Amino acid sequence: MDALQKGRRDIRNFYFLVGLGLLVVMAGLFAAHYMEEHGHIVTGMSNQVVWGMPHVFAIFLIVSASGVLNVASVGSVFGKTPYKARAPLSGLLSIAMLAGGLTVLMLDLGRPERVIVAATHINPTSVFAWNVFLYSGLVAFVAIYLWTMMEKRMNPLSKAAGLAVFAWRFILTTGTGLIFAFLVARQAYGNAILPPMFIVMSFAWGLAVFMIVQSAMYGWNEMALNPAILTRLKNLLGIFILGVIYLVAIYHLTNIYFAKQTAFEKFILVDGGIYPILFWAGYFLIGSVLPLFLIYSPKMGTQRHVLLASILVVLGSFSFLYVFIIGGQAFPLMIFPGYEVISSTFGDGQIAQYSPSLPEILLGTGGLGIAFLITTVGVRALNFLPKDE
Amino acid sequence: MSEINRRDFLRGSAMMAGLAVAPGMMLYDLARANQPASSAVRWGMLIDTSQCEEGCDDCVKACNKENGLPGKTGPTDEQWIRKVELKNVKTGRVTSLPMMCQHCAEPPCVDVCPTGASFKRADGIVLVDRHLCIGCRYCMMACPYKARSFVHEPLHDQKPEVPRGKGTVESCTFCVQRIDRGKDITACAEACSKAGHKAILFGNLNDPNSEISKRLKEVASTQLRADLGVDPGLHYEGL
Incomplete structure:
Protein backbone atom coordinates (compact mmCIF):
# COMPACT_ATOMS: atom_id res chain seq x y z
CA MET A 1 0.00 0.00 0.00
CA ASP A 2 1.51 3.32 -0.99
CA ALA A 3 1.55 6.38 1.21
CA LEU A 4 -1.32 8.05 -0.64
CA GLN A 5 -3.59 5.05 -0.19
CA LYS A 6 -2.64 4.83 3.48
CA GLY A 7 -3.38 8.53 3.93
CA ARG A 8 -6.82 8.13 2.37
CA ARG A 9 -7.58 5.11 4.51
CA ASP A 10 -6.43 7.00 7.60
CA ILE A 11 -8.75 9.90 6.87
CA ARG A 12 -11.65 7.56 6.20
CA ASN A 13 -11.03 5.70 9.45
CA PHE A 14 -10.63 8.95 11.35
CA TYR A 15 -13.98 10.27 10.17
CA PHE A 16 -15.57 6.92 10.93
CA LEU A 17 -14.29 7.09 14.53
CA VAL A 18 -15.38 10.71 14.91
CA GLY A 19 -18.81 9.80 13.55
CA LEU A 20 -19.05 6.89 15.97
CA GLY A 21 -18.04 9.11 18.88
CA LEU A 22 -20.54 11.79 17.87
CA LEU A 23 -23.32 9.22 17.67
CA VAL A 24 -22.61 8.00 21.21
CA VAL A 25 -22.41 11.58 22.49
CA MET A 26 -25.66 12.53 20.75
CA ALA A 27 -27.41 9.52 22.29
CA GLY A 28 -26.13 10.64 25.70
CA LEU A 29 -27.35 14.21 25.18
CA PHE A 30 -30.73 12.95 24.03
CA ALA A 31 -30.96 10.76 27.14
CA ALA A 32 -30.10 13.74 29.35
CA HIS A 33 -32.78 15.83 27.66
CA TYR A 34 -35.29 13.03 28.12
CA MET A 35 -34.39 12.73 31.81
CA GLU A 36 -34.70 16.46 32.29
CA GLU A 37 -38.08 16.63 30.62
CA HIS A 38 -39.66 13.70 32.44
CA GLY A 39 -37.71 13.89 35.68
CA HIS A 40 -35.63 11.13 37.24
CA ILE A 41 -38.70 8.89 37.24
CA VAL A 42 -37.39 7.57 33.91
CA THR A 43 -34.21 6.32 35.61
CA GLY A 44 -33.84 3.41 38.01
CA MET A 45 -32.92 5.79 40.79
CA SER A 46 -35.19 6.35 43.79
CA ASN A 47 -35.25 8.02 47.18
CA GLN A 48 -32.98 5.25 48.51
CA VAL A 49 -30.66 4.63 45.58
CA VAL A 50 -30.16 8.31 44.82
CA TRP A 51 -27.01 7.86 42.75
CA GLY A 52 -27.13 5.33 39.94
CA MET A 53 -25.55 4.34 36.66
CA PRO A 54 -24.50 7.88 35.63
CA HIS A 55 -22.40 8.08 38.80
CA VAL A 56 -20.75 4.72 38.06
CA PHE A 57 -19.61 6.07 34.68
CA ALA A 58 -18.74 9.53 35.99
CA ILE A 59 -16.67 8.27 38.91
CA PHE A 60 -14.86 5.79 36.66
CA LEU A 61 -13.98 8.62 34.28
CA ILE A 62 -12.92 11.06 37.01
CA VAL A 63 -10.87 8.54 38.97
CA SER A 64 -9.19 7.29 35.78
CA ALA A 65 -8.60 10.88 34.63
CA SER A 66 -6.39 11.32 37.66
CA GLY A 67 -4.74 7.91 37.36
CA VAL A 68 -3.89 8.23 33.71
CA LEU A 69 -1.57 11.08 34.69
CA ASN A 70 0.58 8.54 36.48
CA VAL A 71 2.52 7.98 33.30
CA ALA A 72 3.27 11.69 33.04
CA SER A 73 4.22 11.90 36.70
CA VAL A 74 6.70 9.04 36.50
CA GLY A 75 8.27 10.83 33.54
CA SER A 76 8.35 14.39 34.85
CA VAL A 77 8.67 13.96 38.58
CA PHE A 78 10.89 10.89 38.65
CA GLY A 79 12.66 11.65 35.36
CA LYS A 80 12.15 8.29 33.61
CA THR A 81 12.66 8.81 29.86
CA PRO A 82 10.25 6.15 28.48
CA TYR A 83 7.48 7.71 30.53
CA LYS A 84 8.43 11.23 29.47
CA ALA A 85 7.70 10.28 25.87
CA ARG A 86 4.21 9.31 26.97
CA ALA A 87 3.46 12.32 29.16
CA PRO A 88 1.61 14.40 26.52
CA LEU A 89 -0.75 11.52 25.69
CA SER A 90 -1.36 10.96 29.37
CA GLY A 91 -2.25 14.65 29.81
CA LEU A 92 -4.62 14.65 26.86
CA LEU A 93 -6.40 11.54 28.15
CA SER A 94 -6.75 13.12 31.58
CA ILE A 95 -8.49 16.22 30.23
CA ALA A 96 -10.67 14.11 27.92
CA MET A 97 -11.86 11.79 30.68
CA LEU A 98 -12.40 14.59 33.15
CA ALA A 99 -14.55 16.40 30.59
CA GLY A 100 -16.58 13.23 29.99
CA GLY A 101 -17.05 12.48 33.68
CA LEU A 102 -18.01 16.01 34.66
CA THR A 103 -20.49 16.29 31.80
CA VAL A 104 -22.25 13.14 33.00
CA LEU A 105 -22.35 14.39 36.59
CA MET A 106 -23.68 17.75 35.49
CA LEU A 107 -26.36 16.37 33.18
CA ASP A 108 -27.57 13.97 35.84
CA LEU A 109 -28.40 16.85 38.21
CA GLY A 110 -32.06 17.38 38.98
CA ARG A 111 -31.60 20.94 37.72
CA PRO A 112 -28.71 20.84 35.22
CA GLU A 113 -29.55 24.35 34.02
CA ARG A 114 -28.54 25.62 37.45
CA VAL A 115 -24.95 24.45 37.12
CA ILE A 116 -23.95 28.13 37.23
CA VAL A 117 -25.39 28.23 40.78
CA ALA A 118 -22.85 25.57 41.73
CA ALA A 119 -20.08 27.81 40.43
CA THR A 120 -21.32 30.99 42.11
CA HIS A 121 -22.62 29.68 45.45
CA ILE A 122 -19.89 27.78 47.22
CA ASN A 123 -20.44 26.11 50.57
CA PRO A 124 -16.94 25.81 52.07
CA THR A 125 -17.85 22.75 54.18
CA SER A 126 -18.99 20.71 51.18
CA VAL A 127 -16.61 18.16 49.64
CA PHE A 128 -18.63 18.56 46.43
CA ALA A 129 -17.87 22.28 46.40
CA TRP A 130 -14.16 21.56 46.92
CA ASN A 131 -14.32 19.23 43.97
CA VAL A 132 -15.58 22.04 41.72
CA PHE A 133 -12.20 23.71 42.32
CA LEU A 134 -10.21 20.48 42.24
CA TYR A 135 -11.61 19.42 38.85
CA SER A 136 -11.35 22.81 37.16
CA GLY A 137 -7.89 23.22 38.72
CA LEU A 138 -6.71 19.92 37.30
CA VAL A 139 -7.84 20.87 33.79
CA ALA A 140 -5.93 24.15 34.11
CA PHE A 141 -2.78 22.52 35.52
CA VAL A 142 -2.75 19.77 32.89
CA ALA A 143 -3.32 22.29 30.09
CA ILE A 144 -0.33 24.31 31.32
CA TYR A 145 1.68 21.10 31.66
CA LEU A 146 0.86 20.10 28.08
CA TRP A 147 1.89 23.55 26.91
CA THR A 148 5.25 23.33 28.69
CA MET A 149 5.88 19.98 27.04
CA MET A 150 4.73 20.83 23.53
CA GLU A 151 6.11 24.36 23.23
CA LYS A 152 9.92 24.20 23.07
CA ARG A 153 10.46 27.58 24.77
CA MET A 154 8.42 26.39 27.73
CA ASN A 155 10.28 23.07 28.14
CA PRO A 156 12.36 24.20 31.13
CA LEU A 157 9.17 24.72 33.12
CA SER A 158 7.78 21.31 32.33
CA LYS A 159 9.23 19.62 35.42
CA ALA A 160 7.69 22.22 37.73
CA ALA A 161 4.33 21.94 35.94
CA GLY A 162 4.55 18.14 36.17
CA LEU A 163 5.17 18.41 39.88
CA ALA A 164 2.13 20.65 40.33
CA VAL A 165 -0.03 18.19 38.39
CA PHE A 166 1.37 15.34 40.47
CA ALA A 167 0.41 17.04 43.74
CA TRP A 168 -2.94 18.26 42.44
CA ARG A 169 -4.15 14.89 41.24
CA PHE A 170 -3.37 13.34 44.63
CA ILE A 171 -5.51 15.95 46.29
CA LEU A 172 -8.20 15.52 43.62
CA THR A 173 -8.54 11.77 44.04
CA THR A 174 -8.44 12.23 47.81
CA GLY A 175 -11.38 14.59 47.31
CA THR A 176 -13.24 11.99 45.25
CA GLY A 177 -12.67 9.40 47.98
CA LEU A 178 -13.77 11.89 50.63
CA ILE A 179 -17.16 12.34 48.91
CA PHE A 180 -17.88 8.90 50.32
CA ALA A 181 -15.52 8.83 53.29
CA PHE A 182 -17.29 11.76 54.98
CA LEU A 183 -20.73 10.11 54.86
CA VAL A 184 -20.95 9.18 58.51
CA ALA A 185 -24.18 7.24 58.59
CA ARG A 186 -23.84 4.77 55.72
CA GLN A 187 -22.30 1.38 56.40
CA ALA A 188 -20.66 1.21 52.98
CA TYR A 189 -18.93 4.57 53.27
CA GLY A 190 -17.69 6.70 56.18
CA ASN A 191 -14.31 4.99 56.16
CA ALA A 192 -10.89 6.69 56.16
CA ILE A 193 -9.42 3.99 53.93
CA LEU A 194 -11.50 5.23 50.99
CA PRO A 195 -9.27 8.14 49.81
CA PRO A 196 -6.10 5.99 49.60
CA MET A 197 -8.15 3.19 48.05
CA PHE A 198 -9.42 5.58 45.39
CA ILE A 199 -5.87 6.81 44.73
CA VAL A 200 -4.53 3.31 44.12
CA MET A 201 -7.61 2.42 42.05
CA SER A 202 -6.93 5.51 39.96
CA PHE A 203 -3.38 4.24 39.30
CA ALA A 204 -4.64 0.88 38.05
CA TRP A 205 -7.64 2.09 36.06
CA GLY A 206 -5.79 5.07 34.57
CA LEU A 207 -2.86 2.97 33.45
CA ALA A 208 -5.24 0.38 31.97
CA VAL A 209 -6.97 3.11 29.95
CA PHE A 210 -3.59 4.46 28.87
CA MET A 211 -2.46 1.02 27.68
CA ILE A 212 -5.66 0.55 25.66
CA VAL A 213 -5.32 3.92 23.94
CA GLN A 214 -1.60 3.43 23.33
CA SER A 215 -2.23 0.00 21.81
CA ALA A 216 -4.87 1.47 19.51
CA MET A 217 -2.51 4.24 18.40
CA TYR A 218 0.37 1.84 17.77
CA GLY A 219 -1.97 -0.50 15.91
CA TRP A 220 -3.20 2.38 13.75
CA ASN A 221 0.36 3.34 12.86
CA GLU A 222 1.43 -0.28 12.43
CA MET A 223 4.05 0.08 15.11
CA ALA A 224 5.07 -2.35 17.83
CA LEU A 225 5.75 -1.26 21.38
CA ASN A 226 9.38 -1.58 22.49
CA PRO A 227 9.43 -4.86 24.53
CA ALA A 228 11.46 -3.30 27.34
CA ILE A 229 8.87 -0.55 27.73
CA LEU A 230 6.01 -3.05 27.51
CA THR A 231 7.62 -5.02 30.36
CA ARG A 232 7.93 -1.91 32.50
CA LEU A 233 4.35 -0.82 31.90
CA LYS A 234 2.81 -4.25 32.38
CA ASN A 235 4.72 -4.82 35.61
CA LEU A 236 3.52 -1.46 36.85
CA LEU A 237 -0.05 -2.40 35.98
CA GLY A 238 0.36 -5.69 37.82
CA ILE A 239 1.61 -3.93 40.95
CA PHE A 240 -1.29 -1.49 40.83
CA ILE A 241 -3.83 -4.32 40.49
CA LEU A 242 -2.28 -6.01 43.53
CA GLY A 243 -2.36 -2.70 45.40
CA VAL A 244 -6.07 -2.32 44.71
CA ILE A 245 -6.78 -5.89 45.87
CA TYR A 246 -4.88 -5.14 49.08
CA LEU A 247 -6.82 -1.94 49.85
CA VAL A 248 -10.19 -3.42 48.89
CA ALA A 249 -9.45 -6.34 51.24
CA ILE A 250 -8.54 -3.93 54.05
CA TYR A 251 -11.73 -1.93 53.40
CA HIS A 252 -13.94 -5.01 53.73
CA LEU A 253 -12.01 -6.41 56.69
CA THR A 254 -12.34 -3.08 58.51
CA ASN A 255 -16.08 -3.25 57.99
CA ILE A 256 -16.30 -6.85 59.13
CA TYR A 257 -14.32 -6.23 62.31
CA PHE A 258 -16.50 -3.22 63.07
CA ALA A 259 -18.86 -5.82 64.53
CA LYS A 260 -22.05 -4.05 63.49
CA GLN A 261 -21.16 -3.83 59.81
CA THR A 262 -21.19 -7.60 59.32
CA ALA A 263 -24.77 -7.56 58.03
CA PHE A 264 -23.72 -5.12 55.33
CA GLU A 265 -20.62 -7.12 54.40
CA LYS A 266 -22.67 -10.32 54.24
CA PHE A 267 -25.01 -8.54 51.85
CA ILE A 268 -22.28 -7.19 49.59
CA LEU A 269 -20.03 -10.25 49.61
CA VAL A 270 -22.31 -13.24 50.15
CA ASP A 271 -26.06 -13.08 49.75
CA GLY A 272 -26.95 -9.74 48.17
CA GLY A 273 -27.86 -11.12 44.73
CA ILE A 274 -26.23 -9.18 41.89
CA TYR A 275 -23.73 -7.40 44.16
CA PRO A 276 -21.68 -10.42 45.38
CA ILE A 277 -21.72 -11.80 41.81
CA LEU A 278 -20.37 -8.55 40.39
CA PHE A 279 -17.84 -8.26 43.19
CA TRP A 280 -16.40 -11.76 42.99
CA ALA A 281 -16.88 -12.58 39.30
CA GLY A 282 -16.70 -9.07 37.87
CA TYR A 283 -14.20 -7.23 40.00
CA PHE A 284 -12.13 -9.98 41.61
CA LEU A 285 -11.94 -12.73 38.99
CA ILE A 286 -12.32 -10.95 35.65
CA GLY A 287 -11.02 -7.56 36.76
CA SER A 288 -8.08 -8.62 38.92
CA VAL A 289 -7.04 -12.30 38.93
CA LEU A 290 -7.32 -12.83 35.18
CA PRO A 291 -5.38 -9.66 34.29
CA LEU A 292 -2.64 -10.67 36.77
CA PHE A 293 -2.46 -14.06 35.08
CA LEU A 294 -2.26 -12.44 31.63
CA ILE A 295 0.52 -10.14 32.81
CA TYR A 296 2.66 -12.45 34.91
CA SER A 297 2.16 -15.94 33.49
CA PRO A 298 5.45 -16.98 31.81
CA LYS A 299 3.78 -17.82 28.50
CA MET A 300 1.78 -14.60 28.43
CA GLY A 301 2.66 -10.94 28.79
CA THR A 302 2.77 -10.05 25.10
CA GLN A 303 1.34 -6.77 23.88
CA ARG A 304 -1.90 -8.51 23.04
CA HIS A 305 -2.17 -10.14 26.46
CA VAL A 306 -1.47 -6.85 28.20
CA LEU A 307 -4.12 -5.13 26.08
CA LEU A 308 -6.64 -7.80 27.08
CA ALA A 309 -5.58 -7.46 30.72
CA SER A 310 -6.14 -3.71 30.51
CA ILE A 311 -9.62 -4.14 29.04
CA LEU A 312 -10.47 -6.59 31.83
CA VAL A 313 -9.23 -4.13 34.47
CA VAL A 314 -11.62 -1.51 33.06
CA LEU A 315 -14.52 -4.00 33.10
CA GLY A 316 -13.59 -4.92 36.67
CA SER A 317 -13.59 -1.27 37.67
CA PHE A 318 -17.18 -0.87 36.46
CA SER A 319 -18.19 -3.96 38.45
CA PHE A 320 -16.46 -2.61 41.52
CA LEU A 321 -18.09 0.82 41.24
CA TYR A 322 -21.53 -0.67 40.66
CA VAL A 323 -21.19 -2.71 43.85
CA PHE A 324 -19.65 0.16 45.80
CA ILE A 325 -22.04 2.93 44.73
CA ILE A 326 -25.32 1.14 44.12
CA GLY A 327 -24.90 -1.82 46.47
CA GLY A 328 -23.75 0.61 49.16
CA GLN A 329 -27.01 2.55 48.90
CA ALA A 330 -29.30 -0.45 48.39
CA PHE A 331 -28.44 -1.65 51.89
CA PRO A 332 -30.71 0.18 54.36
CA LEU A 333 -29.51 2.81 56.81
CA MET A 334 -29.27 1.74 60.42
CA ILE A 335 -31.59 4.34 61.96
CA PHE A 336 -32.91 2.29 64.89
CA PRO A 337 -30.10 0.15 66.33
CA GLY A 338 -31.44 -2.77 68.34
CA TYR A 339 -34.76 -2.70 66.50
CA GLU A 340 -36.07 -4.55 63.51
CA VAL A 341 -38.34 -2.60 61.16
CA ILE A 342 -41.68 -4.40 60.83
CA SER A 343 -43.30 -1.93 58.48
CA SER A 344 -42.51 1.37 56.82
CA THR A 345 -43.91 3.11 53.76
CA PHE A 346 -40.47 4.51 52.92
CA GLY A 347 -38.44 1.29 52.66
CA ASP A 348 -36.80 1.55 56.09
CA GLY A 349 -34.92 -1.63 56.92
CA GLN A 350 -35.43 -3.04 53.45
CA ILE A 351 -32.99 -3.73 50.63
CA ALA A 352 -33.77 -1.25 47.85
CA GLN A 353 -34.36 -2.52 44.34
CA TYR A 354 -32.51 -0.85 41.51
CA SER A 355 -32.34 -1.62 37.83
CA PRO A 356 -30.64 0.87 35.55
CA SER A 357 -32.80 2.31 32.78
CA LEU A 358 -31.69 2.89 29.19
CA PRO A 359 -31.52 6.72 29.46
CA GLU A 360 -29.12 6.64 32.40
CA ILE A 361 -26.91 4.07 30.69
CA LEU A 362 -26.88 6.18 27.51
CA LEU A 363 -26.00 9.25 29.55
CA GLY A 364 -23.07 7.33 31.05
CA THR A 365 -21.82 6.00 27.72
CA GLY A 366 -22.23 9.54 26.36
CA GLY A 367 -19.54 10.56 28.86
CA LEU A 368 -17.26 7.82 27.53
CA GLY A 369 -18.09 9.15 24.04
CA ILE A 370 -16.95 12.66 24.98
CA ALA A 371 -13.65 11.32 26.29
CA PHE A 372 -13.25 9.19 23.16
CA LEU A 373 -14.04 12.10 20.84
CA ILE A 374 -11.62 14.53 22.52
CA THR A 375 -8.89 11.87 22.46
CA THR A 376 -9.47 10.93 18.81
CA VAL A 377 -9.49 14.53 17.58
CA GLY A 378 -6.59 15.52 19.86
CA VAL A 379 -4.42 12.65 18.72
CA ARG A 380 -5.17 13.40 15.06
CA ALA A 381 -4.64 17.16 15.30
CA LEU A 382 -1.55 17.23 17.51
CA ASN A 383 1.45 15.03 17.92
CA PHE A 384 0.66 12.77 20.85
CA LEU A 385 2.13 9.50 19.55
CA PRO A 386 4.70 8.24 22.07
CA LYS A 387 8.06 7.97 20.29
CA ASP A 388 10.89 6.00 21.85
CA GLU A 389 14.47 6.61 20.78
CA MET B 1 -58.36 80.29 67.54
CA GLN B 35 -39.32 39.11 61.81
CA PRO B 36 -36.25 37.06 61.08
CA ALA B 37 -36.07 33.67 62.81
CA SER B 38 -34.36 34.07 66.15
CA SER B 39 -31.86 31.80 67.87
CA ALA B 40 -33.74 32.44 71.11
CA VAL B 41 -35.98 29.70 69.74
CA ARG B 42 -35.02 26.16 68.82
CA TRP B 43 -38.00 24.29 67.53
CA GLY B 44 -38.12 20.62 68.41
CA MET B 45 -40.39 17.71 69.09
CA LEU B 46 -40.89 15.10 71.74
CA ILE B 47 -42.49 11.95 70.37
CA ASP B 48 -44.13 9.77 72.98
CA THR B 49 -44.00 6.39 71.26
CA SER B 50 -46.26 4.82 73.92
CA GLN B 51 -49.07 7.12 72.73
CA CYS B 52 -48.44 6.60 69.00
CA GLU B 53 -51.09 4.18 67.79
CA GLU B 54 -50.17 1.32 65.50
CA GLY B 55 -51.84 1.73 62.13
CA CYS B 56 -52.83 5.37 62.71
CA ASP B 57 -51.42 7.71 60.08
CA ASP B 58 -53.31 10.91 60.86
CA CYS B 59 -50.00 12.78 61.13
CA VAL B 60 -49.00 11.67 57.63
CA LYS B 61 -52.35 12.67 56.13
CA ALA B 62 -52.26 16.05 57.85
CA CYS B 63 -48.73 16.71 56.58
CA ASN B 64 -49.71 15.81 53.03
CA LYS B 65 -52.75 18.11 53.22
CA GLU B 66 -50.86 21.01 54.78
CA ASN B 67 -48.00 20.84 52.32
CA GLY B 68 -49.85 19.78 49.19
CA LEU B 69 -48.10 16.42 48.84
CA PRO B 70 -49.82 13.72 46.78
CA GLY B 71 -49.41 11.13 49.53
CA LYS B 72 -48.20 8.28 47.34
CA THR B 73 -45.79 5.80 48.88
CA GLY B 74 -43.70 4.36 46.04
CA PRO B 75 -39.89 4.39 46.18
CA THR B 76 -39.79 7.55 44.04
CA ASP B 77 -42.61 9.41 45.82
CA GLU B 78 -42.08 12.23 48.30
CA GLN B 79 -42.71 11.42 51.95
CA TRP B 80 -41.98 14.16 54.45
CA ILE B 81 -43.26 12.10 57.36
CA ARG B 82 -43.80 8.35 57.57
CA LYS B 83 -45.02 5.86 60.12
CA VAL B 84 -42.57 3.14 61.12
CA GLU B 85 -43.36 0.05 63.21
CA LEU B 86 -40.40 -1.39 65.07
CA LYS B 87 -39.74 -4.54 67.07
CA ASN B 88 -37.09 -4.67 69.75
CA VAL B 89 -34.77 -7.48 68.62
CA LYS B 90 -34.12 -8.69 72.17
CA THR B 91 -37.48 -8.23 73.91
CA GLY B 92 -39.90 -8.45 71.00
CA ARG B 93 -41.70 -5.27 72.15
CA VAL B 94 -43.39 -3.51 69.23
CA THR B 95 -43.23 0.27 68.92
CA SER B 96 -44.86 2.63 66.47
CA LEU B 97 -43.50 6.08 65.69
CA PRO B 98 -43.53 8.90 63.14
CA MET B 99 -40.26 9.49 61.31
CA MET B 100 -39.26 12.73 59.60
CA CYS B 101 -36.46 15.26 59.26
CA GLN B 102 -34.83 15.41 62.67
CA HIS B 103 -33.85 19.10 62.30
CA CYS B 104 -30.34 18.44 63.61
CA ALA B 105 -28.27 21.12 65.31
CA GLU B 106 -25.31 19.87 63.26
CA PRO B 107 -27.07 18.75 60.08
CA PRO B 108 -24.91 16.62 57.73
CA CYS B 109 -27.12 17.70 54.81
CA VAL B 110 -26.11 21.33 55.37
CA ASP B 111 -22.43 20.37 55.65
CA VAL B 112 -22.35 18.54 52.33
CA CYS B 113 -24.61 20.75 50.19
CA PRO B 114 -22.33 22.27 47.52
CA THR B 115 -24.40 25.41 46.94
CA GLY B 116 -25.68 26.13 50.45
CA ALA B 117 -29.25 25.31 49.36
CA SER B 118 -29.60 23.12 52.47
CA PHE B 119 -29.53 25.50 55.40
CA LYS B 120 -30.49 25.77 59.02
CA ARG B 121 -32.48 28.76 60.21
CA ALA B 122 -31.59 30.53 63.44
CA ASP B 123 -34.57 28.83 65.07
CA GLY B 124 -33.19 25.38 64.22
CA ILE B 125 -35.44 24.53 61.27
CA VAL B 126 -33.52 22.79 58.49
CA LEU B 127 -34.78 23.75 55.03
CA VAL B 128 -33.90 23.53 51.34
CA ASP B 129 -33.77 26.75 49.31
CA ARG B 130 -35.57 25.65 46.16
CA HIS B 131 -33.83 28.32 44.11
CA LEU B 132 -30.34 27.15 45.01
CA CYS B 133 -30.87 23.37 44.98
CA ILE B 134 -29.23 21.87 41.88
CA GLY B 135 -30.58 18.38 42.59
CA CYS B 136 -27.25 16.62 43.20
CA ARG B 137 -28.78 14.51 46.03
CA TYR B 138 -25.58 14.60 48.09
CA CYS B 139 -27.70 15.64 51.10
CA MET B 140 -29.76 12.47 50.68
CA MET B 141 -26.55 10.44 50.76
CA ALA B 142 -25.44 12.23 53.91
CA CYS B 143 -28.69 12.22 55.91
CA PRO B 144 -28.53 9.52 58.60
CA TYR B 145 -32.35 9.39 58.82
CA LYS B 146 -33.46 8.98 55.21
CA ALA B 147 -35.49 12.10 55.79
CA ARG B 148 -35.27 13.63 52.35
CA SER B 149 -37.11 13.02 49.10
CA PHE B 150 -36.17 13.96 45.57
CA VAL B 151 -38.92 15.24 43.29
CA HIS B 152 -38.77 12.66 40.51
CA GLU B 153 -41.70 13.90 38.39
CA PRO B 154 -43.25 17.15 37.19
CA LEU B 155 -45.50 18.71 39.83
CA HIS B 156 -49.09 19.85 39.59
CA ASP B 157 -51.40 21.72 41.99
CA GLN B 158 -48.80 23.08 44.35
CA LYS B 159 -49.85 25.11 47.36
CA PRO B 160 -48.68 28.71 46.99
CA GLU B 161 -47.40 28.70 50.57
CA VAL B 162 -45.32 25.58 50.00
CA PRO B 163 -43.44 26.01 46.74
CA ARG B 164 -41.79 22.83 45.46
CA GLY B 165 -39.83 21.96 42.35
CA LYS B 166 -39.13 19.00 40.09
CA GLY B 167 -35.50 17.96 40.27
CA THR B 168 -34.93 19.39 43.74
CA VAL B 169 -34.73 17.80 47.18
CA GLU B 170 -37.26 18.41 49.93
CA SER B 171 -38.19 17.28 53.42
CA CYS B 172 -40.21 18.18 56.52
CA THR B 173 -40.11 21.93 57.18
CA PHE B 174 -41.75 21.82 60.63
CA CYS B 175 -44.61 23.55 58.77
CA VAL B 176 -42.51 26.69 58.56
CA GLN B 177 -45.36 28.53 56.82
CA ARG B 178 -47.43 28.09 59.99
CA ILE B 179 -44.64 29.07 62.33
CA ASP B 180 -43.92 32.25 60.41
CA ARG B 181 -47.60 33.15 60.69
CA GLY B 182 -47.35 32.69 64.42
CA LYS B 183 -49.19 29.38 64.61
CA ASP B 184 -46.79 27.45 66.78
CA ILE B 185 -47.93 23.92 66.02
CA THR B 186 -47.14 21.67 63.09
CA ALA B 187 -49.90 19.98 61.11
CA CYS B 188 -48.80 16.52 62.29
CA ALA B 189 -48.75 17.47 65.97
CA GLU B 190 -52.15 19.12 65.61
CA ALA B 191 -53.65 16.06 63.91
CA CYS B 192 -52.19 13.74 66.53
CA SER B 193 -53.75 15.83 69.30
CA LYS B 194 -57.06 15.94 67.47
CA ALA B 195 -57.03 12.14 67.25
CA GLY B 196 -56.60 12.10 71.03
CA HIS B 197 -53.14 10.51 71.04
CA LYS B 198 -51.01 13.54 71.84
CA ALA B 199 -47.92 11.57 70.81
CA ILE B 200 -46.25 14.59 69.16
CA LEU B 201 -45.34 17.54 71.36
CA PHE B 202 -43.96 20.48 69.39
CA GLY B 203 -42.29 23.44 71.05
CA ASN B 204 -39.31 25.62 71.83
CA LEU B 205 -36.41 23.63 73.24
CA ASN B 206 -34.60 26.84 74.23
CA ASP B 207 -37.38 28.08 76.51
CA PRO B 208 -37.06 26.37 79.92
CA ASN B 209 -40.72 27.15 80.63
CA SER B 210 -42.09 25.58 77.44
CA GLU B 211 -44.12 22.40 77.80
CA ILE B 212 -41.60 20.43 75.77
CA SER B 213 -38.64 21.57 77.88
CA LYS B 214 -40.47 20.74 81.10
CA ARG B 215 -41.41 17.31 79.82
CA LEU B 216 -37.91 16.57 78.57
CA LYS B 217 -36.70 17.34 82.09
CA GLU B 218 -39.12 14.80 83.55
CA VAL B 219 -39.16 11.82 81.21
CA ALA B 220 -36.43 9.61 79.76
CA SER B 221 -36.05 10.28 76.07
CA THR B 222 -33.55 9.50 73.37
CA GLN B 223 -32.38 11.00 70.09
CA LEU B 224 -32.06 8.64 67.12
CA ARG B 225 -28.44 7.73 66.33
CA ALA B 226 -27.27 10.04 69.10
CA ASP B 227 -23.84 8.41 68.59
CA LEU B 228 -23.39 10.42 65.39
CA GLY B 229 -23.32 13.66 67.36
CA VAL B 230 -25.64 15.59 65.05
CA ASP B 231 -27.94 16.60 67.95
CA PRO B 232 -31.38 16.06 66.41
CA GLY B 233 -34.23 18.36 67.42
CA LEU B 234 -36.51 15.34 67.75
CA HIS B 235 -36.56 13.37 70.97
CA TYR B 236 -38.28 10.01 71.29
CA GLU B 237 -39.81 8.78 74.52
CA GLY B 238 -40.24 5.06 75.15
CA LEU B 239 -37.70 3.85 72.62
Missing part, protein backbone atom coordinates in the same frame (compact mmCIF):
# COMPACT_ATOMS: atom_id res chain seq x y z
CA SER B 2 -60.05 78.20 70.24
CA GLU B 3 -57.96 76.89 73.07
CA ILE B 4 -57.59 73.09 73.38
CA ASN B 5 -58.55 72.01 76.86
CA ARG B 6 -56.83 69.17 78.68
CA ARG B 7 -59.77 66.77 78.39
CA ASP B 8 -60.04 67.14 74.59
CA PHE B 9 -56.34 66.75 74.25
CA LEU B 10 -56.31 63.50 76.22
CA ARG B 11 -59.32 62.17 74.37
CA GLY B 12 -57.77 62.99 71.03
CA SER B 13 -54.48 61.44 71.99
CA ALA B 14 -56.16 58.27 73.20
CA MET B 15 -58.07 57.96 69.94
CA MET B 16 -54.94 58.54 67.94
CA ALA B 17 -53.10 55.93 69.97
CA GLY B 18 -55.98 53.50 69.57
CA LEU B 19 -56.03 54.03 65.85
CA ALA B 20 -52.33 53.45 65.71
CA VAL B 21 -52.31 50.35 67.89
CA ALA B 22 -55.45 48.55 66.70
CA PRO B 23 -54.27 47.52 63.25
CA GLY B 24 -50.92 46.68 64.77
CA MET B 25 -52.62 44.36 67.20
CA MET B 26 -54.70 42.78 64.48
CA LEU B 27 -51.71 42.41 62.23
CA TYR B 28 -49.55 40.95 64.97
CA ASP B 29 -49.28 37.64 63.15
CA LEU B 30 -48.37 39.31 59.88
CA ALA B 31 -45.85 41.48 61.66
CA ARG B 32 -44.19 38.35 63.04
CA ALA B 33 -43.87 37.04 59.53
CA ASN B 34 -41.52 39.91 58.84
